Amino acid sequence: MKYGYLGRTGLKVSKLCLGTGTFGAGSKSEGNWGCVEEKEAFKIMDAALDAGINFFDTANVYGRHGEGGYCGLTEEIIGRWFAQGGGRREKVVIATKVEREMEGDELDGPNKARGLSLYKIRRHIEGSLRRLQTDHVELYQMHNVDRKVTWDELWEAFEGLVRQGKVDYIGSSNYAAWDLMKAQEAARKRNFMGLVNEQHRYNLFCRIPELEVLPAAMDQGIGITIWSPLVRGLLGVNMFELDRRHLSDEVKMVIEKYRPQLTAFSQLCRDLNETEASVALAWELNNPAIVAPVIGPSSLQDLNEMLRAVEIKLDESTLKRLDEIFPGPGGTAPTAYDGWKEFSGGGK
Numbered sequence: 001m002k003y004g005y006l007g008r009t010g011l012k013v014s015k016l017c018l019g020t021g022t023f024g025a026g027s028k029s030e031g032n033w034g035c036v037e038e039k040e041a042f043k044i045m046d047a048a049l050d051a052g053i054n055f056f057d058t059a060n061v062y063g064r065h066g067e068g069g070y071c072g073l074t075e076e077i078i079g080r081w082f083a084q085g086g087g088r089r090e091k092v093v094i095a096t097k098v099e100r101e102m103e104g105d106e107l108d109g110p111n112k113a114r115g116l117s118l119y120k121i122r123r124h125i126e127g128s129l130r131r132l133q134t135d136h137v138e139l140y141q142m143h144n145v146d147r148k149v150t151w152d153e154l155w156e157a158f159e160g161l162v163r164q165g166k167v168d169y170i171g172s173s174n175y176a177a178w179d180l181m182k183a184q185e186a187a188r189k190r191n192f193m194g195l196v197n198e199q200h201r202y203n204l205f206c207r208i209p210e211l212e213v214l215p216a217a218m219d220q221g222i223g224i225t226i227w228s229p230l231v232r233g234l235l236g237v238n239m240f241e242l243d244r245r246h247l248s249d250e251v252k253m254v255i256e257k258y259r260p261q262l263t264a265f266s267q268l269c270r271d272l273n274e275t276e277a278s279v280a281l282a283w284e285l286n287n288p289a290i291v292a293p294v295i296g297p298s299s300l301q302d303l304n305e306m307l308r309a310v311e312i313k314l315d316e317s318t319l320k321r322l323d324e325i326f327p328g329p330g331g332t333a334p335t336a337y338d339g340w341k342e343f344s345g346g347g348k
Contacts (some may be wrong), residue, residue, distance in 0.1 A: 001052025002310045004291055006093075007196035008221030009169060011138070013055040014095050015285055015310045017225055018048045019294040020056060024058040024063035024073035036298050037076050045081050047300055049091060051307055052215045057199070057225070057294045059097035059143060060128050070104025072131050089134055095197075096132070097122045097173065099143035115138035116146040118157040125166055141171035141199060142280035145179050151186035159192055173227070177216035184220045197223045197291065203231055204265075204280055205258075207328035229284055229293035234258070236277035239266040264325045274312060281309035283322055 003012045023041040036044065045056070048273055056078070063073025075096065082089040098121055100114050107129075111120055129135060140161065142154075161167040172183065180198060187194030198217055203226065204211045217224050230236050234254060239262050244252060255262065269276045284293050297303035314322075330336040 003052075003054075005223070006139070006169065007223035008148065011169070013292060014053045015292050016053055016281070016306065017055040017057050017292040018045065018295045019227070019296040020058045020074050020078060020294055021062050022298055023058075023077045038080070040299070042081050042084075044297055044303055045078070047089075047303055049088065051303070054091055055093045055095070055292060057095045057102070059141075060124055060131075061097075061100045061102060061143075065104070065234045066136075071102050072127065074090050075131035076126055079131050083133050084345055091140045094132065094134070095139035095171065096128050096137050097141045097143040098128070099146065102127070107155055114144070114146070114156075116142055116149050116154060117152050121154075121161070123158040125161055129166065136166050136168065139171050139197060140167040140169070141173050141197070142175075144174045145172070145176070146333050147179075151183060154183075155187055155190050155192055155194075159190070162331060166292070169193070169196045171195060171199065172199070173199035175213075177212035180213070180216050180220060180222060184222075195222050197225060199225045199227050199294065201228060202226045202284065202290075203229050204235060204283060204322065204326040205231055207326070210331070211281055211329050211333045211336055214287065218289050222263050223291035224289045225291050226284055226293040229295065230277055231278055233260070235265070235280040237262055237266070238269075238276055239263045240270065261325055262297075265322075268318070268325070272318065275305055275308070277306055278308040278312055279314070281306060282312035282314055283307060283319070286314055286319070288311070 002015045003017055004011050006010065020041070022036045024035070024038065048056075058074050058078060060075060061071045062075070063077065064071055065073055078094070082092075099116050101112055102108065102124070105112070108120065108123065111117060120347070125140065128137065134149070140158070158167065159168045162170075170193075172180070175183070175198055180195065184194045200209055200213055202214070202224070216225060237255065239259070242255070247255070266276060269279050272279060281293050284290050295303075295306050297306060330338075
């Protein structure tokens with residue numbers, strides 16, 4: 001495994017982050033094949049730790065206790081894994097999230113809806129710590145932006161948690177570049193560290209963040225982790241060995257929509273003698289703004305295949321071919337807009 005710093009901090013984390021969103025997500029007997037049941041989740045976490053992955057990502061809303069049940073099962077599974085001992089908790093940098101509605105928890109009353117009030121942040125960190133069976137988390141992330149709440153309130157909430165030793169670092173998720181800049185400016189006025197990480201959607205199919213989010217994050221010393229780096233498995237499809245019998249109609253439609261790109265991508269991966277998933281992850285890791293893709297293996301085999309990504313070096317010709325198959329925005333803003341000169345009076 002290879003390691004890098006989490007943003008501008010001195011904390012080193014693995015270049016692959018273990019995502020746990022499918023742990024306890026449902027029952028395979030109910031047709032939810034994305035679910036990883038507890039026994040298998042334990043095996044995946046053990047294997048990830050053995051492979052050198054020290055960075056685990058979760059959220060308070062991941063996992064449900066049956067139909068109509070409450071959220072939080074994923075954190076509980078991780079907590080029971082930690083409780084086995086053997087240095088598991090000490091070896092892991094754990095990241096969890098707050099902002100979304102905790103379904104099944106009626107104690108929030110009128111503050112149950114999605115949001116980031118100081119009240120909700122204080123209450124929900126206590127729930128996460130209890131479920132994770134720990135006294136602190138290394139990274140506490142805002143699951144989405146809440147522009148109804150001022151940064152004075154947000155930083156008051158998070159500064160308190162840091163002072164109490166319940167949280168080490170603060171991160172965000174799904175923030176625009178403008179939101180990142182406002183956050184950091186407000187933190188500077190309070191002499192607070194501010195954001196150290198932004199978890200964002202970025203992959204070969206979604207390269208819009210190259211315009212502003214990635215440059216802004218790098219400028220402000222904010223690391224980027226990637227959610228759904230394989231687009232729910234789409235970038236892991238081998239188009240030459242596709243067994244359509246086990247695919248849902250929805251997945252079949254998506255594959256057909258992107259068949260030309262996916263076929264060209266599979267051919268490139270075949271030429272490289274690498275799997276599609278490994279190449280897609282290696283491409284993301286090639287960007288200096290990226291700390292780690294958040295991978296979501298549903299089996300030990302998936303995990304082992306993804307580990308290969310940190311070893312792959314993509315040469316210039318391969319990167320150029322990937323740009324041809326999956327065109328990006330053409331660089332960062334505003335220079336990327338130069339291609340629109342013919343629609344703006346000669347560039348004026």
